[in-house]
Amino acid sequence: xxxxxxxxxxxxxxxxxxxxxxxxxxxxxxxxxxxxxxxxxxxxxxxxxxxxxxxxxxxxxxxxxxxxxxxxxxxxxxx
Ligand code: FES
Numbered sequence: 001x002x003x004x005x006x007x008x009x010x011x012x013x014x015x016x017x018x019x020x021x022x023x024x025x026x027x028x029x030x031x032x033x034x035x036x037x038x039x040x041x042x043x044x045x046x047x048x049x050x051x052x053x054x055x056x057x058x059x060x061x062x063x064x065x066x067x068x069x070x071x072x073x074x075x076x077x078x079x
Contacts, residue, residue, distance in 0.1 A: 006051070006072035010043040012036035026073075029054055 009026035016022075025033055027040035042058055051063040 004067065004070055006067070006070055006074065008072065008074050010040050010046070012040065029058065 005028070007026070007028040012023035012026050014021055015024055023036040025036045025040070027036075027043050029039040029042070030037045031039065039058060042054070042060065046052060046060075051066050052060050053063055054060055
């Protein structure tokens with residue numbers, strides 16, 4: 001099964017449990033989910049008005065359409 005979900009966040013969530021801080025992937029691109037592995041850095045030059053997808057080699061591509069009704073994390077955008 002596969003699904004499309006828009007991710008607006010370009011940085012991890014810092015979570016501290018028992019005095020230890022872990023960084024949870026917010027961009028959706030980490031290969032070490034649920035943890036951040038630094039891959040979010042490739043999103044820093046994204047145009048905020050555009051929609052992209054990334055292939056397995058982490059190359060960025062323009063999305064053919066904007067998928068206006070698709071589920072997203074827009075409410076938690078880079079907070
Ligand atoms: S937030 Fe996704 S790799 Fe860092």
